[in-house]
Amino acid sequence: MTWYLLSRAQQSVLVILAAFVLVFVIGSVIGDPVDLMLPPEASDAVRDQLRRSLGFDQPLHIQFLNFIIRVANGFGESIWQSTPALPLVLSRLPATLYLAGCALLIAVPASLALGGWAALRPSSMADRVINIFSLGGVSIVDFWLGLMLVLIFSVQLGWLPTGGYGGGSVAYIILPAVTMAYRSIGRLAQFTRSALLDEYAKPYVMTLRAKGMSERRIFLHTIKNAAIPIVTLSGDEMASLINGAIVVESVFSWPGIGSLLLQAIGQRDLFLIEAAVFVMTVIIILVNLLIDITYAYLDPKVRL
């Protein structure tokens, strides 16, 4: 088990290092970063001055060394926000994790309930309705869904605020969390249904039924076996939710990493973009590591 965890952790470190190099390559090697940072109207003199002051006139290997030093010092200072980039990104992290966490808290139980219900009565009306509902989840663009929810619950009914953080109060998180959760529900519910149906088709379920076990207890048996792929996919969903935060956070003016990243791109703030991409990558890698650990607990075969 320890060996398994160590090897997974080692792989994660390697992936983080690869991401680190990739961030440098994308930021500094592809195109001229000074062109990205300055408006087109900026004069050559200003361009040269900025290029020199940021060390972009140096050879590539020196730039890479500078990049490492800059990363060690918090990814340098955000030109747009005039403040160190990494602390700024980290200050937005709780809002993003809070939102993604709430979305997952809505998505997982809802998906288990819907997928389980559909699997119990395949081809019934309930199964079809759940199927259409979950297809909507994977098909509807969350940008559009968010705006529609705002239109209904904020503009028309006036029940919930249109956006903002509101100190993290419940009223403010409902719409963005539901918007984000719907896509995950779509995928997870369908997956849960098919995983359970696979289990129901196995001989041990037939044996249980032949012995006269209640459907409720059969469900409890099968769900444990179906849990392994569902947990894997849930972890994958967490990673998607963090990525998807870029759109949903912008629609709801949620002050998380996603909206910060989008604005940093708009402001051509290279250092802030690098810090945000790096932090998001690390989170996703850590989530994957967590899934691997959970997986090992759930499935003894993995530990062998």
Added chain:
Amino acid sequence: MTLCSTQLVRAAAIVAAVALTPAPLFAQDITIAVAEQPDALDSTHAYQASHSTILRNIYEALTARDPVTSELVPSLATDWKQIDDTTWHFTIREGVKFHDGSDLTAEVAAFGLDWTWNAERKGSISIRGFMGPTMEFEAIGDYLLEIRLSDPDPLLPTRLYASTIPSMQQVQNDPEGWLTSPVGTGPYKFVEWERGSHVDVERYDGWWGLTADDAQGNSAFERARFLVRTENAARIAALRAGEVLMAERLSPDVCLTELGDDCVNAPASSNVFIKMDNNHPVLGDARVRMAISHAIDREGIGEAIMGGASPISQLVAPSVLGHDPDLPPHQYNPERARELIAEAVSDGVPVNEMPLRLIARQDSFPGNDQVLEAILEMMSQVGLTNVSASILEPSSFNPIWLTNYSEIEEDRGVMALHRQPNEWFDLAPVASIYYVCWGQGASYCSEPATETFALGSAASGAEREAHLKALSKIIYEDNPYIMIVDQPLYHGVDKGLLSWTPRVDMSILLKDMAPAN
């Protein structure tokens, strides 16, 4: 009594609505949805459109603008005069106090201006585009400020409009606070900034304007919150849900359809035009350029794509010094365009033999891709068929845009669609980029234009206006660049609750606002 399930749901909904709806601020408070998250709140950012809605209420400059005519009027300076070519005197208003209680004097103004324009200071990079000649600031009396320039600069009072005055006490004692907790002399003082969420300000009871008769406006609202809503749809939703009384800078089509009467059309923020390579064998022919101008249906583009934009004949708006109102936009006349092209072809101009490129920078203005396609189609309809159109990344577009006339290769054949902001209210800074042979972005070179620019940019008053108008006329007749439409600015205003009239200078100031009725 038992409640049926429908009643229970209704009751729950009512309880939820009461519990969850955010509590409104006080009745005399106003919330405004702003389009951009401010990066810093220091005085050097107050000139930017993205920051001015917040910062111009806190900071003030030596000069201000008349909301209707856009003429420069007194603000923190009550008077100014040019002593000689390179020396100016500004009389500082007496009795002005900063929000931290310190007094405004000529010494404080000199310090603040020097602090703002100092090229070595970190963070001043954004305002450097407004820099003119090197300036020295010196207090020669308690309330008399002398500004000495390295070269003559008739635009100095305009430059100073861009440059607001910070508190010397704050800058010296708390330079970090200067970036995040602004202290100015304006009608509202800073309360709180929650990055990514909002900025709060409240009425400053010590504002000089409350007792002066030339302050232009009053602080009718007790407190104001600037809510950051970067998405256009989010700003509109906030206005429609009653969370804000005003939503700035909305995209025209959505604003007009969703808000109707509450969508307010403000003076244009910039002008859209096509910059042509005038040294190209085809585009260098005046008939071809005029044909392209006649081929473009400006009204159609303005109405169908740009949400009510008007055709233009010049690179600057009517409120800008140097604009000539007697020059009408070129008419949409495809017949005439075809004739002109036929004439050029018969004279041996290699029309359609050399490829032309129609380009635009990604996101340079909303709908630029549609405008590009429309123009491509209109050009093809008058017989210009060897044209390719593409939207370029800034890193590809910028070097093309910024090549000077003398460095453009003859066969480049670029027609670049872009916009020019009306930030200066004076033609000279714009002309220095595009109208003179040495202009950084000039793809045209004419001696008369360059000479007229030299005369106009050195002059002041009526003489300056006459020269700059003459320059506008030369450009209009040479037609090196094709003027398309202005770019209207739309704001959402809850007219039932808020009374506000847009200013010509595009600023959104709390002192111009009052509760309706």
